[in-house]
Amino acid sequence: MAEPAEVALAEVVARLRRAMRRAARNxxxxxxxxxxxxxxxxxxxxNPGARxxxxxxxxxxxxxxxxxxxxxxQAKELVTRANSGSxxxxxxxxxxxxxxxxxxxxxxxxxAGIVEAAVANLHPAxxxxxxxxxxxxxxxxxxxxxxxxxxxxxxxxx
Numbered sequence: 742m743a744e745p746a747e748v749a750l751a752e753v754v755a756r757l758r759r760a761m762r763r764a765a766r767n768x769x770x771x772x773x774x775x776x777x778x779x780x781x782x783x784x785x786x787x788n789p790g791a792r793x794x795x796x797x798x799x800x801x802x803x804x805x806x807x808x809x810x811x812x813x814x815q816a817k818e819l820v821t822r823a824n825s826g827s828x829x830x831x832x833x834x835x836x837x838x839x840x841x842x843x844x845x846x847x848x849x850x851x852x853a854g855i856v857e858a859a860v861a862n863l864h865p866a867x868x869x870x871x872x873x874x875x876x877x878x879x880x881x882x883x884x885x886x887x888x889x890x891x892x893x894x895x896x897x898x899x
Contacts, residue, residue, distance in 0.1 A: 761852060761855060762776055764855045765848070765851050765852060765855060768851050768854065768855060769847070769851050772847075773817075774817075774844065777802075777810060778810055778813065778814060779844070779845075779848045780800065781796060781800065781807065781810050781811070781814070782814065782819060782820070782837065782841055782844055782845050782848070783845050783848065783849070784796055784799050784800055785820065785835055785836075785837055785841070786837055786841075786842065786845045789836060789837070790834045790835070790836060791834065791835055792832070792833060792834055792835070793807050793808055793811055793833065793835060794807075796811075796835070801889065811835060814841070817840075818838055818840055818841075819837065819838055819840050819841035819844055820835055820836070820837060820838065820841055821835070821836050821837075821838055822834070822835060823835075823836060
């Protein structure tokens, strides 16, 4: 069973994710891409040359959902498909186009600007505590990433 601190942290993270999505939409209301498409582009930026199936694994999405998003992103000239060179024409790898890389950069800059403005509104003592907590937060993210990559055990962690 989760401790109260873990439950509180999970609630804050969930609220942070929702607040970031709303703030990003407010900061860039003219974007025509969904958050899911932007996450797919960001994942591809972190994993250049990935196959659609690998992106589906990383994002925990159904392969047909990734295919649908990739088709839309390719139509917008943000992603290209290329044969992996294995001789298997089904072995397609994905790459960001220059416009795709620019979209990822804009998304990251928008998010960084939101966080920067929010942190600037905090009391200096809270700013200092956030800075001091960054190594622990990075380690927490790494641990959560590890959990995302592990096979389901069939029961809740505790």
